[in-house]
Amino acid sequence: AQKITQTQPGMFVQEKEAVTLDCTYDTSDPSYGLFWYKQPSSGEMIFLIYQGSYDQQNATEGRYSLNFQKARKSANLVISASQLGDSAMYFCAMRGFTGFQKLVFGTGTRLLVSP
Amino acid sequence: NAGVTQTPKFQVLKTGQSMTLQCAQDMNHNSMYWYRQDPGMGLRLIYYSASEGTTDKGEVPNGYNVSRLNKREFSLRLESAAPSQTSVYFCASSEALQAGVGNQPQHFGDGTRLSIL
Numbered sequence: 739a740q741k742i743t744q745t746q747p748g749m750f751v752q753e754k755e756a757v758t759l760d761c762t763y764d765t766s767d768p769s770y771g772l773f774w775y776k777q778p779s780s781g782e783m784i785f786l787i788y789q790g791s792y793d794q795q796n797a798t799e800g801r802y803s804l805n806f807q808k809a810r811k812s813a814n815l816v817i818s819a820s821q822l823g824d825s826a827m828y829f830c831a832m833r834g835f836t837g838f839q840k841l842v843f844g845t846g847t848r849l850l851v852s853p
Numbered sequence: 854n855a856g857v858t859q860t861p862k863f864q865v866l867k868t869g870q871s872m873t874l875q876c877a878q879d880m881n882h883n884s885m886y887w888y889r890q891d892p893g894m895g896l897r898l899i900y901y902s903a904s905e906g907t908t909d910k911g912e913v914p915n916g917y918n919v920s921r922l923n924k925r926e927f928s929l930r931l932e933s934a935a936p937s938q939t940s941v942y943f944c945a946s947s948e949a950l951q952a953g954v955g956n957q958p959q960h961f962g963d964g965t966r967l968s969i970l
Contacts, residue, residue: 742895
């Protein structure tokens with residue numbers, strides 16, 4: 739079974755600062771994928787970034803980057819130069835590659851960006 | 854750029870009523886999913902359809918049924934609604950749910966806010 743843990747219920751950051759949202763995972767799969775989604779107050783789920791367990795480099799996507807530490811089983815999302823529009827819930831999720839495995843989500847972290 | 858379209862966006866039901874939530878995607882995706890989102894619990898998978906013609910139970914299937922009508926459409930039915938089914942329901946789709954392939958993100962609809970009194 740897979741499990742995602744997001745230990746930060748809420749995070750605060752000032753505009754233009756960087757922020758790290760934590761995500762740890764547990765899986766027995768030798769290969770797997772990790773995803774981050776953003777859910778603004780309007781409710782939709784927006785895919786942000788993907789990291790494969792065998793990717794040689796940490797994933798980056800614009801202001802988003804993933805600090806992937808495989809030995810620690812962590813996949814933290816780093817948002818650089820925070821903007822007011824980054825205020826939202828952020829969900830970490832993973833999927834194992836063995837068999838027909840589904841996406842498992844964490845409970846989310848609420849990020850508030852202040853001016 | 855419709856992506857995944859869910860209808861309705863809001864609904865209030867009385868206990869015991871039935872209802873079908875509709876979902877359609879225009880991305881030619883093979884796999885579709887239904888989730889529910891409750892406060893403090895993230896998203897939990899109700900049912901999924903790996904490909905047209907197949908459906909399987911997810912983590913919390915009790916009280917729900919699904920139909921994969923065609924490649925585009927995947928509906929979720931509550932036969933006899935209960936207050937415990939008050940939630941936000943999300944439909945999602947992805948290119949394919951295959952063994953050994955896992956990098957396709959799921960694309961989500963805007964959700965249906967369902968209240969059962």
